[in-house]
Amino acid sequence: MLPPPITHPIFCMSQIMSDIKSGIQYMFQTRNSMTFAVSGTGHTAMECAICNAVEPGESVLTAVNGIWGERAADMADRIGGRVNTMVAAPGVFFTNAEIEQALSKHRPVLFFLTHGESSTGVLHPLEGIGQLCLKYNCLFLVDSVASIGGAPLHMDRQGSGLDPATYPQPHWEGQMHVLSCLVFFCHTKIYFVVVFSGIDILYTGSQKVLNAPPGTAPISFSERACQKIFSRRTKPVSFCLDLSWLANYWGCDGKPSRVYHHTGPVTAFYSLRESLAVLAEEGLENSWERHQKVAEYFHTALESMGLKLFVKEKNARLPTVTTIVAPHGYDWKDITSYLMKTHNLEISGGLGPSVGLVLRVGLMGCNSSKANVDMVLAALKDALKHCHKNKM
Numbered sequence: 001m002l003p004p005p006i007t008h009p010i011f012c013m014s015q016i017m018s019d020i021k022s023g024i025q026y027m028f029q030t031r032n033s034m035t036f037a038v039s040g041t042g043h044t045a046m047e048c049a050i051c052n053a054v055e056p057g058e059s060v061l062t063a064v065n066g067i068w069g070e071r072a073a074d075m076a077d078r079i080g081g082r083v084n085t086m087v088a089a090p091g092v093f094f095t096n097a098e099i100e101q102a103l104s105k106h107r108p109v110l111f112f113l114t115h116g117e118s119s120t121g122v123l124h125p126l127e128g129i130g131q132l133c134l135k136y137n138c139l140f141l142v143d144s145v146a147s148i149g150g151a152p153l154h155m156d157r158q159g160s161g162l163d164p165a166t167y168p169q170p171h172w173e174g175q176m177h178v179l180s181c182l183v184f185f186c187h188t189k190i191y192f193v194v195v196f197s198g199i200d201i202l203y204t205g206s207q208k209v210l211n212a213p214p215g216t217a218p219i220s221f222s223e224r225a226c227q228k229i230f231s232r233r234t235k236p237v238s239f240c241l242d243l244s245w246l247a248n249y250w251g252c253d254g255k256p257s258r259v260y261h262h263t264g265p266v267t268a269f270y271s272l273r274e275s276l277a278v279l280a281e282e283g284l285e286n287s288w289e290r291h292q293k294v295a296e297y298f299h300t301a302l303e304s305m306g307l308k309l310f311v312k313e314k315n316a317r318l319p320t321v322t323t324i325v326a327p328h329g330y331d332w333k334d335i336t337s338y339l340m341k342t343h344n345l346e347i348s349g350g351l352g353p354s355v356g357l358v359l360r361v362g363l364m365g366c367n368s369s370k371a372n373v374d375m376v377l378a379a380l381k382d383a384l385k386h387c388h389k390n391k392m
């Protein structure tokens with residue numbers, strides 16, 4: 001899909017919003033017309049997805065291999081969903097067979113998965129999962145806060161089981177969600193309709209690979225997701241995040257006029273538009289490749305320093321966030337505070353289930369460069385030399 005046409009100097013907010021919409025469609029590789037940015041951070045988009053897609057009493061399944069699945073489960077529980085979790089140790093991912101088993105057992109209306117698990121450094125494979133969700137009549141919700149723009153993701157096709165590299169680019173307008181060949185008969189003629197299943201709801205945040213200030217969160221809903229949401233029996237509990245309101249606010253509902261819903265964070269919209277233009281200028285494929293090369297360069301250097309990477313499976317290492325096994329004999333907090341004090345560099349410890357297990361280094365967007373890797377490596381070497389090592 002080609003980068004979107006981004007128009008030049010603009011003074012009208014609705015034009016800025018429409019540029020943002022096409023920028024997000026490009027970043028997500030989707031043709032969903034229900035695509036916009038929520039006013040808020042990644043958590044707000046997560047809540048927007050869940051509170052619209054789930055009605056009280058409905059079954060929800062979340063994949064927990066780090067903190068984000070836990071958060072999604074908490075949100076679904078608060079709105080009255082019947083929440084089930086499938087849990088894996090931090091640092092690993094789920095197989096499609098495990099996912100299918102859980103889908104068939106819990107029969108959820110929504111399945112949540114994190115593509116880039118920033119608390120553990122796992123990049124979760126997505127192929128074939130959309131197809132499984134379709135088989136069990138469930139919407140596929142993916143958190144791409146830490147991965148989009150830094151690792152390949154095609155919302156309309158990924159998850160479908162089709163190889164995004166070989167499958168031809170769509171050349172017609174409209175939605176492609178369901179991988180299935182529907183055959184139906186009409187007046188003695190047989191019709192074949194091929195539709196493809198990808199991700200049904202996808203969201204991210206503005207402050208990761210996009211390098212924009214926090215405060216806006218791109219999100220997109222498939223036709224199948226909209227069908228479920230717009231045929232709800234109950235209103236979503238949140239007025240602010242109600243998709244009917246947001247769809248109109250962003251001009252996604254086809255209605256001729258937009259009704260005031262809330263005051264948009266206009267400066268954040270300007271910066272989001274600019275950051276999407278920067279991504280389109282570099283090109284998604286180039287951005288994915290740069291992140292991958294820089295991550296591999298970093299990982300090799302860490303291993304040659306004698307450090308261990310937390311994610312064993314090479315292909316499942318998130319290019320934007322590297323998790324290093326907390327070096328043996330050190331208190332990880334000594335290392336992170338030394339780096340902050342002496343090098344003005346923020347490296348964090350674990351988060352949620354990975355606390356105490358890892359050091360996490362985020363290199364994403366414009367920060368994903370070999371020069372930055374060299375700087376981090378030099379600072380880490382210095383920290384390991386100077387921090388107190390327990391002799392036990």
Ligand code: PMP
Nearest residue numbers: 041042043068116118145146205
């Ligand atoms: N999901 C993932 C994978 C994240 O990395 C983060 C932020 N670190 C979030 C969700 C939440 O985003 P925010 O802090 O913007 O609310």
